[in-house]
Amino acid sequence: MKTVIDAHNVSKTFNPDTIPILAVNNVHLHLERGEFTALVGPSGSGKTTLLNLLGGLDKPDKGSILINGKDITQLSPNALIDFRLHHIGFVFQSFNLIPVLTARENVELIMQLQHKKKEEIDERVLNLFREIGMEDKMDTRPAQLSGGQQQRVAVARALASKPQFVLADEPTANLDSKSATNLLDIMAKLNQEENITFIFSTHDARVIERARRVITLVDGQIHSDTARVPTDLPHEGEKPRN
Amino acid sequence: MWLLKLAWKNMWRNRNRTAITIAAVFFSVILSTLTNSLQDGIFENLIKNVVSFYNGYIQIHKKGYWEEQILDNTFENSSKLSNLISQHQNITAVAPRIESFALVSSDTLTKGCLVIGISPDLENSITQLENKLIEGEYLSENDPASLLSEGLANRLNLSLHDTLVIIGQGYHGAMAVGKYPIKGILKFGSPDLNDQTLYLSLSVAQELYSVQNMLTSYVIGLENPDYLNPTAEKVKSSLGSDYEVMTWEEMMPEVVQHIRTDKASLIIIQGVLYMLIGFGIIGTLLMMMVERKYEMGMLVAIGMKKGKLMQLMLIESVLTVFAGCVLGILASIPIVIYLNRFPIRFKGELAKVYEEFGFEAIFPTSTNPEIFLRQGLLVLVLALLLSLYPLLKIARLNPVTAMKK
Numbered sequence: 001m002k003t004v005i006d007a008h009n010v011s012k013t014f015n016p017d018t019i020p021i022l023a024v025n026n027v028h029l030h031l032e033r034g035e036f037t038a039l040v041g042p043s044g045s046g047k048t049t050l051l052n053l054l055g056g057l058d059k060p061d062k063g064s065i066l067i068n069g070k071d072i073t074q075l076s077p078n079a080l081i082d083f084r085l086h087h088i089g090f091v092f093q094s095f096n097l098i099p100v101l102t103a104r105e106n107v108e109l110i111m112q113l114q115h116k117k118k119e120e121i122d123e124r125v126l127n128l129f130r131e132i133g134m135e136d137k138m139d140t141r142p143a144q145l146s147g148g149q150q151q152r153v154a155v156a157r158a159l160a161s162k163p164q165f166v167l168a169d170e171p172t173a174n175l176d177s178k179s180a181t182n183l184l185d186i187m188a189k190l191n192q193e194e195n196i197t198f199i200f201s202t203h204d205a206r207v208i209e210r211a212r213r214v215i216t217l218v219d220g221q222i223h224s225d226t227a228r229v230p231t232d233l234p235h236e237g238e239k240p241r242n
Numbered sequence: 243m244w245l246l247k248l249a250w251k252n253m254w255r256n257r258n259r260t261a262i263t264i265a266a267v268f269f270s271v272i273l274s275t276l277t278n279s280l281q282d283g284i285f286e287n288l289i290k291n292v293v294s295f296y297n298g299y300i301q302i303h304k305k306g307y308w309e310e311q312i313l314d315n316t317f318e319n320s321s322k323l324s325n326l327i328s329q330h331q332n333i334t335a336v337a338p339r340i341e342s343f344a345l346v347s348s349d350t351l352t353k354g355c356l357v358i359g360i361s362p363d364l365e366n367s368i369t370q371l372e373n374k375l376i377e378g379e380y381l382s383e384n385d386p387a388s389l390l391s392e393g394l395a396n397r398l399n400l401s402l403h404d405t406l407v408i409i410g411q412g413y414h415g416a417m418a419v420g421k422y423p424i425k426g427i428l429k430f431g432s433p434d435l436n437d438q439t440l441y442l443s444l445s446v447a448q449e450l451y452s453v454q455n456m457l458t459s460y461v462i463g464l465e466n467p468d469y470l471n472p473t474a475e476k477v478k479s480s481l482g483s484d485y486e487v488m489t490w491e492e493m494m495p496e497v498v499q500h501i502r503t504d505k506a507s508l509i510i511i512q513g514v515l516y517m518l519i520g521f522g523i524i525g526t527l528l529m530m531m532v533e534r535k536y537e538m539g540m541l542v543a544i545g546m547k548k549g550k551l552m553q554l555m556l557i558e559s560v561l562t563v564f565a566g567c568v569l570g571i572l573a574s575i576p577i578v579i580y581l582n583r584f585p586i587r588f589k590g591e592l593a594k595v596y597e598e599f600g601f602e603a604i605f606p607t608s609t610n611p612e613i614f615l616r617q618g619l620l621v622l623v624l625a626l627l628l629s630l631y632p633l634l635k636i637a638r639l640n641p642v643t644a645m646k647k
Contacts (some may be wrong), residue, residue: 055543057543057641059643078548078549081545081546081547082545083543084543084544084545085544085545085546086545090544092540092543092645095537095540098248099256100248100252108244108640109248111544112244114545114552125612141562158544183392206304
């Protein structure tokens, strides 16, 4: 299996000069291609911070984060943005899409930033909308889409750049049960059929049930890291990874 | 291209905000254009009044005359010289003058006065002297009569068709004595001129002062006063060093100073106006930054470089401000033209004060196209400078902080 993320000894402290909060404390993490991983833990446990660090949105105070062998903590701010554009897909909790653009234009935007050719963009966008089952909504503005549909478009946009992995910060938090299941089905399908790596931070039991690896954070540290068989697949029980 | 498309769409995402920004720029351009065209129009009118009053735009004298204004400093009136001056573009008329001081008497009273010998038609084409006539008739060439200013006539207790006597010193100390009927009474706004001016036709004045065919000055009228200095320079270079060529600005530095002082105070008013414009624009920019902070953070997070985001914001600002500028210029054109044709007119006491000094009591606008372009550009540059604030915010944008709710 190809290593996608290799994080060593990663720590992050907020407000170091006033009231220091150790959000991520000496975390070691190794993720391989095709994983479907949930980062879980109580509020304030450091899930979002760790996700931000893995996605290059924030820099750790200590440690290294290697993505495909490249230490992103050493990159300049501009190089980091470029790295994110080409290697990491993001799905945020809400307000993912640009309201003035149609669903298609939102997805195209990423490839336009990558200076892709129009034909390539058109083909990929069509394929992605087929994957998420929304070919008929391509020219609809986000305001006319349901929350679930917006998140599906966000997944399509995250995949548009053909990233190494997709980071999703509580992607189902604002969705009803049906929309959440629908979104998870799509992500699980993309993971299984196209071997796309997904890492979620979540509180949502529905996401945790579908994950094949669950990393639990407590007080910024990895409390447990469990490989499991998703409930929608033949169940062989859980086995601890470390 | 996609960036332009996105900027265009963003411009209309909040129609009210865009409309407010465009309206702020629109009214700013109208206000600043109107203020400037009024300012320029008032000064143009002031200069026109001052120039048409007496001095003309340019005067030519024998070198040294302005320092020592005596008849010994005269020069010969020749058609060759006059033609040499007239041939310059922008010169509409060249009026010869002989000027000196003398005593003027009625039967019992004597006063000092300024005697001006003129070519009546040419003088009229520059200073519209005939318009100042309140009684009698205007002079004709070689007319052996005089035009007397109203104040001087009152002081000497003289009226139309009376005869006056002039006693003075002519060329090289010769006696200058003459007796002339009063053909017309002139009224000048300026008390100085009204109390001490007497006009004769040029040949009569030359005979009085024994300066046959000699002049103290050529007074020059211009087609376009904007080219005052270049025209003066050209005349100067064509005449050589025997003559002094003076613009009205050199002859009346106090008027230039007055205009400068007025302009300086108007700069302060305009500064306040631009500040108000600036607050209007920055207000909408701040609203926009708050509204779109999350989205900007998200765009940087997914891989849009800050430079690209800055370009996007700049295009949005340019499009919005440019639309306001163009609309503002288009709307201000008819207003300025209307106020040029039908200027604001003072009434009552203020009007009297203006008229007393020989000025029309009006506030016309200037229709110089440069004003529209200058003000449009100024507001555009101001708005673009203010747009640097959002760019600065983008440069410092941290996607994680920006996306925190």
